[in-house]
């Protein structure tokens with residue numbers, strides 16, 4: 001797979017300038033990312049209802065952390081699970097922009113319960129039915145977890161990253177790992193390595209060591225399977241750009257929208273659980289400092305979302321006055 005690290009925000013902005021017949025110069029300050037508030041939709045809604053209402057090509061990144069267990073849904077065998085998943089995976093491919101990315105969380109350990117799925121079955125569906133390419137399988141390695149006696153205690157979960165097209169967006173510079181002084185000096189003596197890149201930091205690789213949230217973590221907002229902000233943030237920074245739109249239709253606590261607010265992306269998040277807005281409000285309390293800090297985001301009322309320009313595709317936007 002070619003290295004796409006040059007597809008960073010600056011190149012995208014410069015390409016945009018060129019397409020609009022403008023040169024890149026300090027006179028074009030109007031083309032710089034705006035300081036307008038970002039928009040966020042927080043909906044209690046079924047994933048398919050939400051997805052079917054979104055225009056094609058409107059989303060840059062889908063963060064997908066699906067339920068895998070029959071006990072929370074009505075399907076009764078694995079084939080039915082995969083049929084259901086196939087419906088939302090097809091919609092994901094449709095709503096993604098050509099530069100778009102999809103990340104799916106899950107484990108590979110299929111336990112064989114009737115009606116449950118796993119990441120392998122979703123990757124299998126993508127291979128058979130989608131035109132997207134598997135860009136990376138990321139290993140999320142966490143140091144904390146349950147003990148075990150009959151097998152090795154599990155300390156990882158997988159994240160499958162699919163790119164919509166060869167033009168996918170990937171900003172490696174946004175997520176490079178900084179080297180400590182000693183390692184930096186040592187690496188700089190190696191003539192095969194580019195010293196400028198070493199100063200920016202190194203590729204974090206596809207094995208990410210990030211702790212899971214402990215029960216008493218300050219980040220916790222009450223959702224039982226809440227993912228750490230640090231994990232979502234690395235995905236959002238690398239696979240979307242400021243003021244693009246990030247979608248999470250199994251939103252859980254709403255951590256993806258929280259990260260979108262903090263990194264200046266727009267977002268759409270939905271979950272069937274009526275507790276979702278309550279969890280999300282707790283995230284906002286952590287961001288806003290109890291209402292003391294200025295807000296640079298707006299929450300859109302779900303009743304107004306279809307009219308919001310956030311959801312206009314490029315052709316719709318061009319056709320409108």
Ligand SMILES: C[S@@+](CC[C@H](N)C(=O)[O-])C[C@H]1O[C@@H](n2cnc3c(N)ncnc32)[C@H](O)[C@@H]1O
Nearest residue numbers: 046047065067226227250251252253271272273
């Ligand atoms: C694994 S959790 C997501 C956790 C989330 N990533 C976080 O970090 O907070 C999966 C979520 O999918 C939701 N869900 C299950 N079926 C759904 C459906 N048909 N449509 C939308 N959400 C659904 C569940 O309520 C649950 O909150």
